[in-house]
Amino acid sequence: xxxxxxxxxxxxxxxxxxxxxxxxxxxxxxxxxxxxxxxxxxxxxxxxxxxxxxxxxxxxxxxxxxxxxxxxxxxxxxxxxxxxxxxxxxxxxxxxxxxxxxxxxxxxxxxxxxxxxxxxxxxxxxxxxxxxxxxxxxxxxxxxxxxxxxxxxxxxxxxxxxxxxxxxxxxxxxxxxxxxxxxxxxxxxx
Amino acid sequence: xxxxxxxxxxxxxxxxxxxxxxxxxxxxxxxxxxxxxxxxxxxxxxxxxxxxxxxxxxxxxxxxxxxxxxxxxxxxxxxxxxxxxxxxxxxxxxxxxxxxxxxxxxxxxxxxxxxxxxxxxxxxxxxxxxxxxxxxxxxxxxxxxxxxxxxxxxxxxxxxxxxxxxxxxxxxxxxxxxxxxxxxxxxxxx
Numbered sequence: 001x002x003x004x005x006x007x008x009x010x011x012x013x014x015x016x017x018x019x020x021x022x023x024x025x026x027x028x029x030x031x032x033x034x035x036x037x038x039x040x041x042x043x044x045x046x047x048x049x050x051x052x053x054x055x056x057x058x059x060x061x062x063x064x065x066x067x068x069x070x071x072x073x074x075x076x077x078x079x080x081x082x083x084x085x086x087x088x089x090x091x092x093x094x095x096x097x098x099x100x101x102x103x104x105x106x107x108x109x110x111x112x113x114x115x116x117x118x119x120x121x122x123x124x125x126x127x128x129x130x131x132x133x134x135x136x137x138x139x140x141x142x143x144x145x146x147x148x149x150x151x152x153x154x155x156x157x158x159x160x161x162x163x164x165x166x167x168x169x170x171x172x173x174x175x176x177x178x179x180x181x182x183x184x185x186x187x188x189x190x
Numbered sequence: 191x192x193x194x195x196x197x198x199x200x201x202x203x204x205x206x207x208x209x210x211x212x213x214x215x216x217x218x219x220x221x222x223x224x225x226x227x228x229x230x231x232x233x234x235x236x237x238x239x240x241x242x243x244x245x246x247x248x249x250x251x252x253x254x255x256x257x258x259x260x261x262x263x264x265x266x267x268x269x270x271x272x273x274x275x276x277x278x279x280x281x282x283x284x285x286x287x288x289x290x291x292x293x294x295x296x297x298x299x300x301x302x303x304x305x306x307x308x309x310x311x312x313x314x315x316x317x318x319x320x321x322x323x324x325x326x327x328x329x330x331x332x333x334x335x336x337x338x339x340x341x342x343x344x345x346x347x348x349x350x351x352x353x354x355x356x357x358x359x360x361x362x363x364x365x366x367x368x369x370x371x372x373x374x375x376x377x378x379x380x
Binding site: 047048049055056057058060061064065068155158159160170171173176177180 | 238366
């Protein structure tokens, strides 16, 4: 099956929205999704990018835009009382997982932060959401190195924010471009 | 008819893309479009925003994204050899026009810059595209004041970039949100 890589960070609200749509869109196009945890803070630092909400004039609009998206898609959404928070532990825990375990853990953490306002920077909360064993992996040197490697890889391939979708060398940025990314992945097979 | 306000600047590539779609989308929804020239440089200065292409890591992606849009929509597109250029004269000329004259002049200038790589910061080119009389208006104190007023108005209403669509108090930012803006305008009538 052709593959779509989905680089995401739990702290990114548009990654959350994309996470609620990617499975159905890819499945209907016969495309396989590879969930790729990376560290958005590292991407921002490497590229000099700034989160859109850091512009005071843009922050209220972004909230409105997210609420509109969520309402249209029937997606549970509640802007967290603390934003942004560090996702280093969460992303390190995720980067050690694969396949269905990774997808399930990522969905759990997205929901905890973006629908339930839980403290996903708290190791106890992470353990509660994804399990004690998976959460414990976050503290290993391997997880630390793996997250850095994934982040560096995304930046080297052209990523500057999240979500970033790759189809081979082709980058598609943002929840708004998920459809195009799925189409491009489907065409690789053709 | 319910109205959609379309704030644009000729220098903005996503405003150009929106300009090629707004008429058909609005007409099919029974929505009237008010073309609103403003000065994007003034919006950026007032809000502290930066053009997306000013981030080195983002510039090549933006070009690719624009090319994809143009190819999908069958829109003539050729990235200008000089970008950005000052649109003060062009926007001042446009702000004095109304209705079909404004729309026609704006379309002419968009095409001159984004399809034909013409120097739309040159008064002679502006005059060639929109006519000598309309172009001459750009040098008046009235045009200068009117463009500043329109720009200040957009910022006061929450705009931070281009294109910006307004339906009453509701802002929709970017070519990607044109459909939502048209829908919202159509619902005002309902």
